[in-house]
Amino acid sequence: MSEIITKEARLLQTFASLADTLVDGYDVVDLLQLLVDTCQELLDTTAAAILLSDGNGELDVVASTSEASRLVELIQLSAEAGPCVQSYRTGEVVSVPDIAQTPEEWSRFRESALELGFASVHAVPMRLRDNTIGTLNLLREQLGDLDEQDRIAARAFADVATIGILHERSLRETALLAEQLQGALTSRIVIEQAKGVVAYTNGVTIEEAFDLIRGYARSHQLGISQVAARLVDRTLRFDG
Amino acid sequence: MTSAFGAALEALDRSANSPKEFCRPFVDLFPVTGASVSTIGSLLGSETLSASDGVAARLDELQFDLGEGPCWDAVRSGRPVLEPDFTARSSARWPALSAAMRDAQLRSIFAFPLAVGPLRIGAVDLYSVERVALDQAQAKQADTMADVVGRHVLRQALNAVGRDYDYRGNAYSRRIVHQATGMVLAQLDLSPDDARLVIQGHAFATSRSMMEVAQDIIEGRLSFSSEDDGIEASG
Structure with a gap:
């Protein structure tokens, strides 16, 4: 069981880091x-x-x-x-x-x-x-x-x-990066969840939540998927 | 985890797909005579899933029939109901059940809600023929074990009703569901899996698709909290 979970988690991580790759050019x-x-x-x-x-x-x-x-x-x-x-x-x-x-x-x-x-x-x-x-x-x-x-x-x-x-x-x-991103990856599960977390905790829209996550990732020089994972497991909070 | 409690949790996870086994770890861990696990209420109906013995099974049935008793109170309140000495002072609370309990010579009864976030789906009942008390730590352990059972029961029930509630959808609607999962996990302080289960369960309870429920969550028309009945709908 744990082996399967680990594998799935790692697959997710890969997809999330691929999303990250696409974000950064x-x-x-x-x-x-x-x-x-x-x-x-x-x-x-x-x-x-x-x-x-x-x-x-x-x-x-x-x-x-x-x-x-x-x-x-x-x-x-x-x-x-x-x-x-x-x-x-x-x-x-x-x-x-x-x-x-x-x-x-x-x-x-x-x-x-x-x-x-x-x-x-x-x-x-x-x-x-x-x-x-x-x-x-x-x-x-x-x-x-x-x-x-x-x-x-x-x-x-x-x-x-x-x-x-x-x-x-x-x-x-x-060169329309922002628009291209929208359809880029269908498996950004953790990032989507993190958007939901931030939308709720910060009282912002889903889109604004994504900007906050991306902004935080950039200013802290972290991958966006890394920031998302920490938001979802609640070890990182934007609401103080 | 090597503690008895850890072993009990592991036993529950091992029996995730065999509901009949759910009562066993409770009987093994706590100083009680028997245990039962049942679904109660509108979401999954009233049914005993697991009973350690005939008395435990009858106790469940009695409560279903009478519409009163600790398991109903546990489901309604979402909190444990602890009654170490039933014969002493419970007549007023559950008059019909009290008489039956006395006849059966049962002394103590404890009920713990099966709940996933705000969804209350049933209860674990523990009974004893001797007077026993659960201390605070034991009550907390039993409550935690009931949470684990609750997740297994709900997941199984949703699997049984089919793929409508195990939503795959297209990429767009999956995103919406993932986003709503994020909102619910923040609202209820749950893991992503449990938050998703809450959305699934709510969709099932309200005969809607996960996508519809997810959209209501994202647009703020529906939110969950761990307080009281835990589901707020507005707009």
């Missing part, structure tokens, strides 16, 4: 690196990587849990003929519980994966409506499908990555 690669590292740390996966379409339909690895060339190569093979590119083209999750059973046209990927000790793979499209921009790939040493919670989390990570990337692209064009 961010480097998209840092964001994606955080995502794959988090996948490896919290999900039942051995290695993780994110690939993005370069605009010509080619997929490139932009972040992976190891920079080891063999892993990057393997992922790249998957992007030529394998679960990765299939997920990208169909816009669907491709779950391969047993890499040894994959079709002949994926043979290069299959052999390389087996050689590196991977037994199964889970590829999640990074998709905004009809637009697939890349995939999140989770490679595992164990046979079988990811469990449901991890699948949901992987899906959420892929979505965050998508949002983060699309933001960065549109930010260059519009």
Whole structure:
């Protein structure tokens, strides 16, 4: 039980710190690196990587849990003929519980994966409506499908990555940070709760509460998610 | 936690999904003959969930039927009701029950409300054939244990009625619910989980969606406090 709670709490923390990343103006690669590292740390996966379409339909690895060339190569093979590119083209999750059973046209990927000790793979499209921009790939040493919670989390990570990337692209064009933020993350649970706390304790609106939290975080050089967590667990109070 | 009290709390958490076990840690920890756990009132109806023996079960039923007794008082007041010597002076308070208690030769009775924030959903009854008293520390422990049971009971009941009250909704409405959760946790000094449970329970009690309740909370039309009946609606 406590293990599950810890994992969920850490997932939340990650989402909250991602929200923080988006607030402060961010480097998209840092964001994606955080995502794959988090996948490896919290999900039942051995290695993780994110690939993005370069605009010509080619997929490139932009972040992976190891920079080891063999892993990057393997992922790249998957992007030529394998679960990765299939997920990208169909816009669907491709779950391969047993890499040894994959079709002949994926043979290069299959052999390389087996050689590196991977037994199964889970590829999640990074998709905004009809637009697939890349995939999140989770490679595992164990046979079988990811469990449901991890699948949901992987899906959420892929979505965050998508949002983060699309933001960065549109930010260059519009620079409307404040407005962009509103739809940025759907999982800022702790921050939303903290807004409620401050709205009540300080008698302000939810929007004003967010400004207070953000202002406090900035003036104390803390992450906004950190401030939010302390407001929610009541170790920090704005009402004196 | 290695104390007997800690062990009792752990036992309650272990039996979160088996309500029949709820009475056991109370009997183990306190110097009483038996215990029962029941839901009472309009929110979840009147039903015995757990009884250590036939007497405890009958005592509950008797109180349901008579509409009086310590468990009703505990639910109404939201506070423990301690009656170490029932035969001595309780006739006026619960006339019908007192007669039955005397017949059954029960001496002491204690009731602790099952409550989550302002939602009062039932009571734990402890009885003894010998005269026993609970000291302040014991009463506080029993009250804390009843709180734990209350959360489990409400969570289970809401799970049983289905997903309408385990709200997932879309991203926008989830945010509203999270924000309202924040307001309620500040109003009642609860954990986020309990605050959310209060919103869920209130939605269930009023046959509305969590989203509607959450919106009322955020817009100040509905607020909770730990005082009295604890729910204030305005506007």
